[in-house]
Amino acid sequence: MIIGIPKEIKNHENRVSLTPDGVKQLISFNHLVLVETLAGVGSGFLDTDYLDAGATLVQTPEEIWSAEIVIKVKEPLTSEYHFLNDHLILFTYLHLAPNPQLTKALLDSGTTSLAYETIQLNNKNLPLLIPMSEIAGRLSVQTGAHFLEEKPGGKGLLLSGVPGVAKGSIVIIGGGTAGANAAQIAVGIGANVTILDINPQRLAQLENQFGTKIQTLISTPQNISKVVATADLVIGCVLIPGQTAPKLVTTDMVKNMTVGSVIIDVAIDQGGIFESIDHTTTHDEPVYIKYGVQHYAVANMPGAVPKTATNALANVTLPYILQLANLGLNASLHANEALLKGLNTYQHHLTNLDVATSQGHDYVDPLTLF
Ligand SMILES: NC(=O)C1=CN([C@@H]2O[C@H](COP(=O)(O)OP(=O)(O)OC[C@H]3O[C@@H](n4cnc5c(N)ncnc54)[C@H](O)[C@@H]3O)[C@@H](O)[C@H]2O)C=CC1
Numbered sequence: 001m002i003i004g005i006p007k008e009i010k011n012h013e014n015r016v017s018l019t020p021d022g023v024k025q026l027i028s029f030n031h032l033v034l035v036e037t038l039a040g041v042g043s044g045f046l047d048t049d050y051l052d053a054g055a056t057l058v059q060t061p062e063e064i065w066s067a068e069i070v071i072k073v074k075e076p077l078t079s080e081y082h083f084l085n086d087h088l089i090l091f092t093y094l095h096l097a098p099n100p101q102l103t104k105a106l107l108d109s110g111t112t113s114l115a116y117e118t119i120q121l122n123n124k125n126l127p128l129l130i131p132m133s134e135i136a137g138r139l140s141v142q143t144g145a146h147f148l149e150e151k152p153g154g155k156g157l158l159l160s161g162v163p164g165v166a167k168g169s170i171v172i173i174g175g176g177t178a179g180a181n182a183a184q185i186a187v188g189i190g191a192n193v194t195i196l197d198i199n200p201q202r203l204a205q206l207e208n209q210f211g212t213k214i215q216t217l218i219s220t221p222q223n224i225s226k227v228v229a230t231a232d233l234v235i236g237c238v239l240i241p242g243q244t245a246p247k248l249v250t251t252d253m254v255k256n257m258t259v260g261s262v263i264i265d266v267a268i269d270q271g272g273i274f275e276s277i278d279h280t281t282t283h284d285e286p287v288y289i290k291y292g293v294q295h296y297a298v299a300n301m302p303g304a305v306p307k308t309a310t311n312a313l314a315n316v317t318l319p320y321i322l323q324l325a326n327l328g329l330n331a332s333l334h335a336n337e338a339l340l341k342g343l344n345t346y347q348h349h350l351t352n353l354d355v356a357t358s359q360g361h362d363y364v365d366p367l368t369l370f
C-alpha cells in the first residue's frame, strides 16, 4: 500500500502521525511510505530520520494526499477538503459529531474515514483516545494554574496556597481518563479537588485511587452549580463516546464565578460542556474573557507537547495502521471489531450511529456495505 504522512497544519499542531520507527515497520512489510518534508520536525524527527528509516520524502501535500491511506493527527481543515476523494482512506482524529461541515465534506467526496476517537474495545475503552486524554488532563491543571496568575488576566492565585493561606479549588467535571489525570496533577500540587461524574462506580474508583485528597460528587445540575460558584478553576472532561458533549455548565453558573477564575473545556473537541464557550480557541490565542472569567477551549491541547504526544499517539495507532496496510480496509474491518467502530464514513454513507444521532443524519450499518 501507499501510505501518506502529511505535515499537520492546525495552529501549533506539531505532532506527526508516524515516527521513523513506524516507517521502518511498514517498510519491512513492503509498503511505500510518503512523508511530507518537515512533517516530524516539531516532534524532534528530522527529514533525514525518515529517509534513514526508508520513507520517501515529498515536498507537497498534493503528493501525500494522492496516497491510498492518509494518516493524520487532526481532522482535515477547510483548506484540505479539496484533497478528499472516493479512493482515499483517512485515519485520524475527526470528532465529527459537532462538525457537520467536515461530515458533509467527507460524505460528498466519498472518502472512507476512520476516527481514532471512536475505535472502541469490547470493555468500552477507547484505546486511541486514552493517551491524548492523559496528556490533556495533566496539561489542563498546569494551563489553568498559569491563567490564574495575574499577568495573563487571572485572579492572581496560587492553587497550592502556602502555609497560613488558603489553597485554591479545582472542580473537575467528568472523572474518566482526562479527569483522573487532571486530578493526579491537581492533588499533586495540593489544591482542593472536587470531581463530579454520573457514574457512581467511577467515583468509587477515584476515591480508592486518591483517598481523602479529593471530594467526589454525583454529577447533577444542582451539584455542578454549587461547586462551580466557589471554584477557581473548572475543568470539563465529560465524554459520551462519538456524541456531541452535553452542556452541563450553564452561562448563569459561569456568571456566578468570581472574576479572574478560569474554565478549561478539554471536551471542546466534542463540542464542549460550557454553554458560555461558543468557539474553539487556538494555542496562539488560547483564552478569551467573558463575564470576568477566562475561557480556554483549545481542541488540540497535546499539540503543545509534541515530543511526548507524538510518541504516545504512535504507540497506540501503529498496530491499527499495520493491520490496515497489511490486510487492506475491508478485511481489517471484518477482522477487528474495535476498528469497525472507528469507521465514520464509507463511500458517501455515515456509518457511526452516535455521530449520525448527534447530527440527525441517516445512519447506515457498515456491515451492509461490504
Ligand atoms: N482538547 C483536547 O486537546 C483533548 C480533548 N480530549 C477530550 O476530552 C474528553 C474526555 O475524554 P476521556 O477522559 O478520554 O473520556 P472518558 O470516557 O474516559 O471519560 C468521560 C467521563 O465522563 C463521564 N460523564 C458522562 N456524562 C457525564 C455527566 N453528565 N456528568 C459528569 N460526568 C459525565 C463518564 O462517566 C466518564 O467517566 C473527550 O471529549 C476527549 O475527546 C482528549 C484529548 C485532547
Ligand SMILES: CC(=O)C(=O)O
Binding pocket: 074, 093, 095, 117, 129, 132, 133, 269, 299, 300, 301, 302, 303
Ligand atoms: C484527542 C484529540 O483530538 C487530540 O489529541 O487532539
